[in-house]
Amino acid sequence: MRTQLVSRLLNAVPGIDTLASLFAIDPFDLSAPARIDYLTALERQMSWLQAMMQRAIVAVAGEEGSKSDDIFTGVDDAEREDVAAALRMSTGTAQIRIDVARTLVNHLPNVCSALAMGEISPAHATVIARESASAIRNGMGPAHIYSIEQSALAYAEFHTPTQVGNKVRTTIAKLAPEPFEEIAERARDTRRVSCFREVDGLSTIVAILPAEDAQIVMKAIENFIHAQVASENISLGGQNAGGASRFKSASGATGTSDLTNDSEVLPGQHRSMDMKRADALTSIAAWSLQQSTVDVKLHRRPVTVNVTIDLPTLLGLAENPGQLAGYGAIPASVARALASDGKWQRFITDPQTGTLLDFGREIYEPPQALVDFLIARDRTCRFPGCRQSAARADLDHAQSWDTGGETSAANLGALCRRHHRLKTHGGWKLDSHPDGSCTWTSPLGKIYEVPARPMLEAV
Numbered sequence: 001m002r003t004q005l006v007s008r009l010l011n012a013v014p015g016i017d018t019l020a021s022l023f024a025i026d027p028f029d030l031s032a033p034a035r036i037d038y039l040t041a042l043e044r045q046m047s048w049l050q051a052m053m054q055r056a057i058v059a060v061a062g063e064e065g066s067k068s069d070d071i072f073t074g075v076d077d078a079e080r081e082d083v084a085a086a087l088r089m090s091t092g093t094a095q096i097r098i099d100v101a102r103t104l105v106n107h108l109p110n111v112c113s114a115l116a117m118g119e120i121s122p123a124h125a126t127v128i129a130r131e132s133a134s135a136i137r138n139g140m141g142p143a144h145i146y147s148i149e150q151s152a153l154a155y156a157e158f159h160t161p162t163q164v165g166n167k168v169r170t171t172i173a174k175l176a177p178e179p180f181e182e183i184a185e186r187a188r189d190t191r192r193v194s195c196f197r198e199v200d201g202l203s204t205i206v207a208i209l210p211a212e213d214a215q216i217v218m219k220a221i222e223n224f225i226h227a228q229v230a231s232e233n234i235s236l237g238g239q240n241a242g243g244a245s246r247f248k249s250a251s252g253a254t255g256t257s258d259l260t261n262d263s264e265v266l267p268g269q270h271r272s273m274d275m276k277r278a279d280a281l282t283s284i285a286a287w288s289l290q291q292s293t294v295d296v297k298l299h300r301r302p303v304t305v306n307v308t309i310d311l312p313t314l315l316g317l318a319e320n321p322g323q324l325a326g327y328g329a330i331p332a333s334v335a336r337a338l339a340s341d342g343k344w345q346r347f348i349t350d351p352q353t354g355t356l357l358d359f360g361r362e363i364y365e366p367p368q369a370l371v372d373f374l375i376a377r378d379r380t381c382r383f384p385g386c387r388q389s390a391a392r393a394d395l396d397h398a399q400s401w402d403t404g405g406e407t408s409a410a411n412l413g414a415l416c417r418r419h420h421r422l423k424t425h426g427g428w429k430l431d432s433h434p435d436g437s438c439t440w441t442s443p444l445g446k447i448y449e450v451p452a453r454p455m456l457e458a459v
Contacts (some may be wrong), residue, residue, distance in 0.1 A: 003034040010041040014048035014118040033444045044118025050125070051116035057083060057101035064102070103129040107136050110149040120153065123161040128152045131168035134183065135176065144175045158451050160385040170329040170457055173321035180321065181331045184210075192274035193281055211327040212307075212338055213282040220285035308455050309335040323457070325379065325389070371395060374412055377436045377453070383419035384440060384448045390414035396423065398432035410434040 002025060012018045022045065027038045061079040076098060084094035104112050108129060115125045132148055148171050155167045173180040188210050196204040209217065271279070307325070312318035313332050322335025374395055381388040393414040399405030411432055415423065422428050427443035437452040 002030055006030060006034045006037045006041065010037045010044075012041075014044050014116070019045045019048075033446065036444060036446055043121060047115050047118045047121055047125075050122040051112055054101040054104050054112065054115075054125075057097055058105045060086075061098045061101070063106055099133065100126050100129045103133050103136065107145060108132065108149055110146070110153065114153050114156075120156045121161070124152075124156045124164055127161045127165040128156075128168055131165050132172070135172045135179070138179055138183070140172075140176060140179075147175060148172060158384075158449055162387070163385075166328040167457065170321060170323075173329040173331070177319040177321065177332060180329075181319075181333060184331045184334070189275070191278035193278050194274075207278065207281055209278055209282065210334075211324055211330055212334060213278070215324060215327060216282055217285045220288045224288065307335055307338045309339055314339060323455070370407070370409065370412070373409060374414060376455070377409070378414040379453060380414070381416040381419055382413045382430075382438050382450055383415065383422070384450055386416060386419060388416035392416070394420045396420050398430045398438065409436075413438060 005021070006025065009018055009021055018041075022038070022041055025038065027035050030038055060082055061076065065076050066079055076095060080091050080094050080098065083089075083098060084091045087094065087097070089097075104115075104125060111120070111125055111128050114120045115122065128149070132145070135148070136145065148168060151171045152164055152168050156164050159167070191209050191213075193205065193207045196206070198204055207214070207217065307322050307330075309322040309332075310318070310320055313320045313322065314336060316336070319332045321329040321332060322339075324330045324335075324338075375390045378390045378393075380386060380390055381393050393416045395412055396415045397405040397407070398411050398413060401407070405411050413432055413436070419428075423430050429441040431439040431441075433439070433452075435452040438450050440448045440450065442448070
């Protein structure tokens with residue numbers, strides 16, 4: 001009886017009556033599957049309450065930022081303090097809450113409605129508002145804002161807030177490529193590397209870098225760790241598989257830098273010391289990738305920085321954003337610059353959905369072609385919400401080889417080691433589909449759909 005009641009409350013319109021009915025139920029009296037429904041129903045109620053909270057914050061802080069009356073006060077000084085004191089939070093957090101609430105209430109009515117109906121979580125609504133705020137401030141029109149809302153809300157049904165944030169950035173880049181280029185170019189001039197003293201003999205280094213440079217740094221760190229392990233294995237008498245190929249950064253960055261001498265900068269290309277430090281870190285990391293003598297290969301491929309770009313944009317006939325693996329949307333000009341020095345693989349996509357259909361090339365070793373195809377198709381682990389890179393994941397048979405499962409694109413997919421074990425030993429079931437989408441069934445019988453991943457969308 002309680003199970004049926006919880007099921008009805010899960011699908012009921014959020015509101016005070018539904019909340020009162022949920023309050024009267026002890027979740028410990030429910031069956032295991034019903035407890036999950038109860039948890040989900042409560043989340044929908046939280047969304048409804050948060051929609052009310054956004055309006056209340058705007059009512060306190062005002063629909064627009066307050067004007068400064070003198071040189072000693074700033075925008076929202078009094079309002080920010082009111083919200084901070086009432087909600088027992090810092091003034092910085094209060095200002096973030098005010099900015100998010102104003103964006104939602106003033107500019108994103110469909111997101112507010114979805115939040116009030118419990119269709120998205122408060123975290124989803126917050127990330128949509130924060131990612132849209134810059135475009136709204138820069139004058140993006142109502143039609144484009146509506147498109148952003150619809151795209152984000154549809155995506156939120158099966159994706160985490162972080163993934164929805166990536167989707168919003170990609171949508172904005174597609175709708176307004178020129179402002180996206182300008183914003184990205186301005187942001188590049190804020191790059192810097194800083195060092196902060198900490199206690200106990202420690203320091204913190206913070207690097208603010210362009211997205212493509214940050215990926216080079218992270219790849220260099222990963223390469224160093226793998227190379228160190230490989231070197232230790234060699235010293236212990238282990239065999240190092242593969243040839244002696246050296247790594248090469250996909251960005252084409254060199255190992256030289258002008259750390260101290262402004263005279264090395266070409267006319268019209270002045271850089272601050274912060275910019276020099278940022279560029280030096282990128283160059284050092286790129287040099288490390290180029291100079292490594294230990295052959296580190298994941299899935300039989302060397303460490304790379306991967307960029308996806310459509311053919312018209314590559315040829316300069318369109319200005320669609322590219323996708324930088326591990327980051328998301330980047331301006332077309334940056335994607336073209338990175339692609340100009342890269343090694344190419346051709347993949348064929350569905351023109352309507354953008355999902356991969358075939359690996360579209362002949363190769364002597366078909367297993368390696370299939371490996372490349374699966375990593376490009378899945379990009380991350382296929383468990384709901386997991387963002388572990390497919391390049392570091394296992395390529396798993398959805399239907400095991402022992403029970404007749406084929407070694408094919410339809411039956412294979414990327415799973416991180418944890419979720420691979422969860423599927424094999426944890427009672428979770430996985431059904432894989434030819435387009436790369438899949439369906440998970442939990443041990444309690446709950447079903448979770450993971451859609452196919454279009455190549456030019458962030459994950």
